[in-house]
Amino acid sequence: MRKIIYAINISIDGCVDHTSFKADEELFDYFTSNMRDIDLSVYGRKMYGLMFPYWADVAKNQSGTKWENEFAQTITDVDKVVFSRSLDGIEGNSVIVRTDPVGELLKLKQAPGKNISVDTVRLFAQLAQAGLIDEYHFVVHPVIVGQGTRLVEGSLPERLQLKLVESKVFKSGAVALRYLKQ
Numbered sequence: 001m002r003k004i005i006y007a008i009n010i011s012i013d014g015c016v017d018h019t020s021f022k023a024d025e026e027l028f029d030y031f032t033s034n035m036r037d038i039d040l041s042v043y044g045r046k047m048y049g050l051m052f053p054y055w056a057d058v059a060k061n062q063s064g065t066k067w068e069n070e071f072a073q074t075i076t077d078v079d080k081v082v083f084s085r086s087l088d089g090i091e092g093n094s095v096i097v098r099t100d101p102v103g104e105l106l107k108l109k110q111a112p113g114k115n116i117s118v119d120t121v122r123l124f125a126q127l128a129q130a131g132l133i134d135e136y137h138f139v140v141h142p143v144i145v146g147q148g149t150r151l152v153e154g155s156l157p158e159r160l161q162l163k164l165v166e167s168k169v170f171k172s173g174a175v176a177l178r179y180l181k182q
Helices: 025-035 047-051 053-061 066-077 102-109 124-129
Strands: 003-013 037-043 080-085 094-097 114-118 135-141 164-169 177-180
Touching: 003 080, 003 124, 025 066, 037 047, 037 102, 047 053, 047 080, 053 066, 053 114, 080 102, 102 114
Parallel strands: 003 114, 003 135, 037 080, 037 114, 080 094
Antiparallel strands: 135 177, 164 177
């Protein structure tokens, strides 16, 4: 059975606004390496809109730095599922799914393949509550944003107990944390 990995960049104060973070070569290498262990990325409409077509354009035009281009190619090559009721169309190796995310991800988890990465804030509480997330990958950036979307708005119905299994400190001060659910 495939693992579902929830992966997100986050500030010290719990904000997940990706425009507030700046990745360097070391972080891009880390993200690219992690992408090699998955063959499906799951997005909501908003996160998909932030990520694509931006990274697809970088991959196509090789318009970034060496490590940005490598990340762009890797993330573009991975198949994508986008949960949206309002999105009309998407390009490339992506499909729109309009059904229940929990039910759909349960089916995808049981299908053959590599791991599945969930990279969207909107589905976090729902998937965590359903017990579908096997690993949590947080990259905590050394910044306090002070406003914006937080990973958990309000509260979860149940406390999530996690076990730290790996950590990595980057020169930038960012810290990658990998947790398993208990």
